Amino acid sequence: MPLRYQPMPSDLAARYRRLEPDAYGLAPERHVSDGQGMPCRHCLANIAAGDPYLILAYRPFPELQPYAETGPIFLHAEECTAYAGADVPPILTTSRDYLLRGYSANDRIVYGSGAVTAVEDVTTRAGELLEQTDIAYVHVRSARNNCYQCRIERA
Template sequence: MTTTHTPHPIPSQVLKELRTTDDAGRPMTPFTDEEGGAPLRCCLRRSEPGERITLVSYAPLRRWAAETGAAPGAYDEQGPVFLHADPCPGPPDPAALPFTDAHRVLRRYSADGHILGGRLVDTDFPSALTEAFADPEVAVVHVRAVEYGCFLYEVRRA
C-alpha cells in the first residue's frame, strides 16, 4: 500500500494576516532577496534572486490548534519564516515534498498538540513520514530545518 503525504504550506488566509502583522505582533518588513535561496513557506520553494520577500514570526502549532481545538500549552512556539511579500500562486507541485535536499527533523504531535517525538531524516522522506503516521497518536508532523530548527511545513494525518 502506498501512502501519500501532502505538505501543507501556510494557508492563504493566514498569509494575509502575517503580511499585515506577524504572530509576534510586528508589521511585515519586505525586502528584495538579492541572493535567492530562502525557503518560502507560502509556496514551498526557494526564493529566486530579486524576489520581494519578508521574514515574519509564525506560530505553526498555535495556528493548527486554533483550527482543530487542540491545546498545545508549552509546545506553542513561534519562529521565523520567509514568505513572498505579496500573494503568490502557491506550490508549483502541491503533492511534492519540498526541502528534502538536506537533513531535516520530523517532529510529531498528538491531536491535543503535545509533542510525541522527533526524528532526524536525511533520505527517504516518504518512508519516514509513513513511519511517523504509523503511530495512531500522531495527528500532525512538522518538517523542520536542522541548522536553526525553523518550521518548514506540516503534514497532516490523511
C-alpha cells in the same frame, strides 16, 4: 501511505502581506531576495533573486500552549500560489537533512518522535510517524536552525 504537504494557510499569508502583525505582534519586515536559501512557507519554493519577501515570526499552531513553538520564516511579499502537490515540495530538497517531529491531535509533541532525517528519507520517516495512532501530523523543521518548513498530514 499517501501524504499531503501543507503550506501556511492562504488567508494567513494574505494577512502578513498586508503587513498585519505576526506571532509577536510586529509588522513583517520587507526585504529583497538574493536567491540564496529563502524558502517561502506558502508556495514551498525558494524565493528567486530580486523578488521581494517578508521575514516574520510564525507560530504554526492554533493557540498558545507550552509546545507552540514560534520562529522566523520567509514569505513571498507578493501573492503566490499555495503548494498543493502530493510530492515532496521544492523547499524540502535543499538541505541534506531535516528535523521531523510528530504532534498529537491536541497539538502537543509526541515524545520520542523527533529525529534528524536525511532528505532522501523524509517521506518514509513521515509515513512511519503517521502510522502511529497518537500522531496527527508531522512538522518539518530545519535541522540546523529549527525553522519551521511545513506540515505533513495523511492524504
